Amino acid sequence: xxxxxxxxxxxxxxxxxxxxxxxxxxxxxxxxxxxxxxxxxxxxxxxxxxxxxxxxxxxxxxxxxxxxxxxxxxxxxxxxxxxxxxxxxxxxxxxxxxxxxxxxxxxxxxxxx
Amino acid sequence: xxxxxxxxxxxxxxxxxxxxxxxxxxxxxxxxxxxxxxxxxxxxxxxxxxxxxxxxxxxxxxxxxxxxxxxxxxxxxxxxxxxxxxxxxxxxxxxxxxxxxxxxxxxxxxxxxxxxx
Numbered sequence: 001x002x003x004x005x006x007x008x009x010x011x012x013x014x015x016x017x018x019x020x021x022x023x024x025x026x027x028x029x030x031x032x033x034x035x036x037x038x039x040x041x042x043x044x045x046x047x048x049x050x051x052x053x054x055x056x057x058x059x060x061x062x063x064x065x066x067x068x069x070x071x072x073x074x075x076x077x078x079x080x081x082x083x084x085x086x087x088x089x090x091x092x093x094x095x096x097x098x099x100x101x102x103x104x105x106x107x108x109x110x111x112x113x
Numbered sequence: 114x115x116x117x118x119x120x121x122x123x124x125x126x127x128x129x130x131x132x133x134x135x136x137x138x139x140x141x142x143x144x145x146x147x148x149x150x151x152x153x154x155x156x157x158x159x160x161x162x163x164x165x166x167x168x169x170x171x172x173x174x175x176x177x178x179x180x181x182x183x184x185x186x187x188x189x190x191x192x193x194x195x196x197x198x199x200x201x202x203x204x205x206x207x208x209x210x211x212x213x214x215x216x217x218x219x220x221x222x223x224x225x226x227x228x229x230x
Contacts, residue, residue, distance in 0.1 A: 004155070043117070043204060043221035044156070089155050099144065099208065100169060101219065103155030 002027045002094055006104035013080055014112050021075040021107045023090035028068050030092040035064050035075050038087045038106070047088075048075070080111045115139065117222035119205050125228045131193035134225045138186070138207030144168075146219060147180055147190050148204040156204055162188060192227075200229045 003026045013019055023033070032051045036044040048057045048064040050073070056065040063076040073090055087108045091101040118137040126132050138145050143164050148156035159178065160170040164185040173180070177196070182188040192199055206219040 006155075041223070041226075043223045044206075044219075045221075046218055049218065091155070099219075100158055100161065101156075103157070105153065105155050 002030075002092060002102045004090060004092060004102050004104035006088075006090060006107050008107060009105065010108040010110075012110040012112065015080060015082060017080050017111075018076070018078050019080055019109075021077070021088050021090075021109070023073040023075070023104055025071045025073075025092050025102075027094070028071055030068065030094060032093045033064075033066055033073050034091050034093070034101070035062075035073075036089040036091065038089060044089065077109075080109075082111050082113050085109055085111050117205055117207055117220055119203075119222035119225055121225055122223065123226050123228075125230065126195055127230050128197055129194040131191065132195055132227065133189050133191045134203050134205075134227075136188045136190070136205030136222060138188075138205070139209075139220055142207035142209050142220075143185070144208045145182055145188050146206040146208075147188070148206065150202045150204055150224070152201070159190070195227075195229045197229050200227055202226050 005024050007022045030052055034049045035047045037047050038044050050057045050066040061078040066073045087106045089103050089106045091103045094100050120135050145162045147159045149159050150156040159173045160180045161168040162182045165182050180190045202224040204221055204224045206221045208219045
């Protein structure tokens with residue numbers, strides 16, 4: 001059974017810092033990995049999707065890496081801003097029937113002005 | 114393009130009562146998902162539909178939860194009777210499977226927050 005863990009569970013940083021969020025998964029037989037953002041009272045917004053054959057994806061100040069063999073992914077946020085405050089979730093898509101995403105518990109990020 | 118619509122946004126009920134949630138996916142999306150997100154945890158898939166057929170309902174507590182997507186568009190999720198531990202946000206998502214899994218991006222609704230007292 002796939003298990004996804006995110007560390008830390010919560011993080012508070014001053015504005016302007018670069019930061020790294022971590023995600024680990026137990027079964028390397030994944031099709032892709034996604035990072036989502038969730039704002040309070042809102043649904044999930046997909047930030048980055050990395051295919052299993054890829055090593056990283058970049059979008060603006062965000063960079064996500066994937067090491068499938070070790071079961072790890074990181075989300076790097078450069079020059080953090082108060083507007084980045086949200087919960088960040090990683091999810092892996094398993095190989096096999098259906099398109100089932102398994103989510104981690106999330107990292108709650110607070111960027112202080 | 115309109116997003117995934119869910120209603121109601123909030124619901125408060127007492128234990129043993131029944132409740133239903135409604136989801137309207139993005140137009141043209143064949144696949145629809147219901148997730149349960151307990152406070153402080155990531156979403157957990159309850160059921161996945163492909164058009165009006167069930168693809169995966171292995172994590173749906175079938176003794177009290179049911180879901181349907183009769184015409185392959187809108188979907189309803191029902192809980193009867195509700196328990197205290199059902200308090201959570203219920204998220205609906207949809208995706209287009211055109212192009213295979215590599216194009217699978219799930220778009221999420223805002224969710225329904227259920228409180229069972």
